[in-house]
Amino acid sequence: MxxxxxxxxxxxxxxxxxxxxxxxxxxxxxxSKTGTVAVRHASGQERENGAMSDTVDVAHAELNSDGTVDRKIHTDYHDCFNPEETVIISDATHDSLTDRFDNIRYYLGHRCPNAKCSTPAVTRGAFNNSNLGETVKLVYHGSTATVVPV
Structure with a gap:
């Protein structure tokens, strides 16, 4: 050749x-569906007797219609996150979560004015890069989604 x-x-x-x-x-x-990020949620599940346990809510933030934000941090993670700030899952925190949980999920709740949207699981990077009140586009894949640039 x-x-x-x-x-x-x-x-x-x-x-x-x-x-x-x-x-x-x-x-x-x-x-993709364009909408506002209204919920940021991180959770984990442990395996008990061969089955997944109940979900442990690690961090949850929800944007209210009046613009205020409700934030909840699991007591085991008060040292990792400031309850008044946006939760960012660092590499070290992610490693700590994977040490404790068999399954970790990151979710973005998405409010779309002209489409049916939900709260799909996203990657940790998409979770960290999406803020409450921000407009994003999500491509849904069943119960998961990919964030695409607006």
Whole structure:
């Protein structure tokens, strides 16, 4: 195979992947739901006797219609979070949670004016980067969602 031919093949492959990536991104933006982050919630579950235990609410913040925020921090995590500030799950805190819980979930409650929205699970990064009252777009995948740029 000549060097020219392999460069052409590489360029075609790269161009094809870029086109596919653009199409997927554009499609995600079209099916996403725009709304306001109204709830930020982190929880964990432990495994007991082979089954998952009740959910432990680690941190919960909810935006009220009057603009005030209700925040609740589990007593075991008062040293990790300031109840008056936005909860950010650092690497160290995430490691501490994974040491205690078998399943950790991060949720964003999403209020959409013209669509049916819910409170899907998101990645820790999406959780940390989304603030109460902020407008975001979520692409729903069953009980989970991906945050896409507005």
């Amino acid at each position: 000549s060097p020219t031919l392999s460069r052409r093949a590489l360029l075609k492959t790269t161009a094809g992947l870029a086109t596919l990536g653009t199409a997927v991104y554009a499609g995600a933006r079209l099916v």
